[in-house]
Amino acid sequence: MQIKFHGSRGSIPAPGIDTIKYGGNTSCVEFVSDEGQRIIIDAGTGIRKINRTQFNDKILLFFSHSHWDHLQGLPFFNQIFNPDARIEILLNARYYDGIKSDLLKQMSGKSFPIQFDSLPCDIKFIKIEEKYEIDSNLYVEVFENAHPGGSSAIKIVNKNKIFTFSTDNEISIMKERKTYDNFVKFCSNSTILAHDAQYLDAEMKNKKGWGHSSIQDVCDLLIESQIQTGFFTHHDPERTDDQIDDFENIIAEKISRSGRLTTLSGAREEDVIEI
Ligand SMILES: [Zn+2]
Ligand SMILES: [Zn+2]
Known part of the structure; x- marks a missing residue:
């Protein structure tokens, strides 16, 4: 399987000389299965960079939720203007109506000149009730994140390889809601986990309830889920490359104390991971 990060910034695009290394585009990740199915x-604004890709098959597009930084790139995804494109939008059944309506509203003429209903591509909306089988080698599962307005984590299982992506998720709130243990089970055995770490523990007292995790909580999640390879994402728009690099010290300390062989790195735009 292949994973490519096209946008790892949280909340709002943050282009500039201080954000070149990790990138300024908002949330977008591309997964390609061993058999070539793309999800x-x-x-987010990172999706525009997929415009150079050759699509030979249907395009599966999953939305974690409909905050702006996760859907504002859709009107600039060239495949929606391709009459030959087949796009299936996968949504957690729980948020199906809300996200669908937000996608339509975004392209209703007020915020963008082209209307969703007039798009020439073939777009279908699909509800995921916990699990959705794409083909015999590939299925996805969703899990409820802790985030204002709701958000979903997705686990993509491609035979014996697993990619789990959870952004816009506040682990400390999961602990209060007692959903954390099940979340650890959901993430366990992932080949790769990418998780929101917008903040540091020291910042959380002013950001509690905003729906994002600290890097320290993500370290613990990786250790408790026994995952070897993790990426943290949804970088705060105010965070410079040097400041994100400094997360390494916290990670090294937390992970060495656990005695586990785990790596946790900042997701960088254009990073490609092949497993
Ligand atoms: Zn976000
Ligand atoms: Zn959000």
């Missing part, structure tokens, strides 16, 4: 997660 795009979120349509």
Whole structure:
């Protein structure tokens, strides 16, 4: 399987000389299975960079939720203007109506000149009730994140390889709601986990309830889920490359104390991971 990060910034695009290394585009990750099926997660501004890709098959597009930084790139995804494109939008059944309506509203003429209903591509909306089988080698599962307005984590299982992506999720709230243990089970055995770490523990007292995790909580999640390879994403728009690099010290300390062989790195735009 292949994973490519096209946008790892949270909240709002943050282009500039201080954000070149990790990138300024908002949430978008592209997954390609061993058999070549592509699943795009979120349509933040990073999705525009997929426009150079050759699509030979249907395009699966999953939305974690419909905050702006996760859907504002959709009107600039060139495949929606391709009459030959087949796009299936996968949504957690729980948020199906809300996200669908937000996608339509975004292209209703007020915020963008082209209307969703007039798009020439073939777009279908699909509800995921916990699990959705794409083909005999590939299925996805969703899990409820802790985030204002709701958000979903997605686990993509491609035979014996697993990619789990959870952004816009506040682990400390999951602990209060007692959903954390099940979340650890959901993430366990992932080949790769990418998780929101917008903040540091020291910042959480002013950001509690905003729906994002601290890097320290993500370290613990990786350790408790026994995952070897993790990426943290949804970088705060105010965070410079140097400041994100400094997360390494916290990660090294937390992970060495656990005695586990785990790596946790900042997701960088254009990073490609092949497993
Ligand atoms: Zn976000
Ligand atoms: Zn959000």
